[in-house]
Amino acid sequence: MLRRSDVIGWLLASPLVLVLLAFLVVPIGTIFVVSFWQATEFSIIPAFTLENYEFLLTSLVTYKVFWATFQYAAICWAATLLIGFIVAYYLAFHIRSNNTRMVLFLLCTIPFLTSNIIRMISWIPFLGRNGIANQTLMELGLIDQPLEWLLYSDFAVILAFVHLNTLFMITPIFNSMMRIDRSLIEAARDNGASDWQILWNVIIPLTKPGIMIGTIFVLTLVMGDFITVRFMSGSQSANVGRLISNDIALLQYPSASATSMVLLVTVLMIIGALMRFVNIRKEL
Numbered sequence: 001m002l003r004r005s006d007v008i009g010w011l012l013a014s015p016l017v018l019v020l021l022a023f024l025v026v027p028i029g030t031i032f033v034v035s036f037w038q039a040t041e042f043s044i045i046p047a048f049t050l051e052n053y054e055f056l057l058t059s060l061v062t063y064k065v066f067w068a069t070f071q072y073a074a075i076c077w078a079a080t081l082l083i084g085f086i087v088a089y090y091l092a093f094h095i096r097s098n099n100t101r102m103v104l105f106l107l108c109t110i111p112f113l114t115s116n117i118i119r120m121i122s123w124i125p126f127l128g129r130n131g132i133a134n135q136t137l138m139e140l141g142l143i144d145q146p147l148e149w150l151l152y153s154d155f156a157v158i159l160a161f162v163h164l165n166t167l168f169m170i171t172p173i174f175n176s177m178m179r180i181d182r183s184l185i186e187a188a189r190d191n192g193a194s195d196w197q198i199l200w201n202v203i204i205p206l207t208k209p210g211i212m213i214g215t216i217f218v219l220t221l222v223m224g225d226f227i228t229v230r231f232m233s234g235s236q237s238a239n240v241g242r243l244i245s246n247d248i249a250l251l252q253y254p255s256a257s258a259t260s261m262v263l264l265v266t267v268l269m270i271i272g273a274l275m276r277f278v279n280i281r282k283e284l
Helices: 004-034 051-058 060-093 098-113 116-121 132-139 154-165 167-178 182-190 195-224 227-232 240-249 253-277
Strands: none
Touching (some): 060 098, 154 195
């Protein structure tokens, strides 16, 4: 028999449950169902078929696109982790004043007050053939002619990804570092530990929850993004997000749904693997 406290708990949780059902479970369920439908050039047939998955999983293009997506995600993760850790470490351990620390942290968030697309497109006049970067390098005599690979290339895509997603790595790492008991660092230093030993044996292990949360944010955002790849590569590169976008543009919703489900399962498997290294709920 349910106790009164249990009933009250269910009633308090019911709005959240309804929101999750309406905006998470139902949309994913709909995508899952549509992924088994048939489609022609002119219509969608709600009849069960495995053709979408068979074509997807047997196509060499699919594996090339997924491999490109993993490469973007891995490189972006490594770059954002390096930048995010350095920035968070500086703010947490080298800035003594809490007010100064908060002001500097807020300064890091200012670019994120504008649209992602605006911040991404702002790189185009900087990296273009006649852009600021090429003109500066030529004036300094470092190059004789403009560098073509600065824009509309994988370099431009990765640069934009890092720019757009670094804050999602800085914030959780900074939060984890601020929770570290400073007496542990002082004890390690009193026992003769060097700065590198303190970093490797004290700070990094205690920062793992923040690193894992930032990793999940960055990987999921990069793997699902398609606008950045489209604009910054000049439509010369592709990832899974662009594959889905192209299918939607062609009204091939079953194929797009099947690709979305494969991407979702892949991302969940990656998150599951990451969660085995650190129990985020327990650590936090």
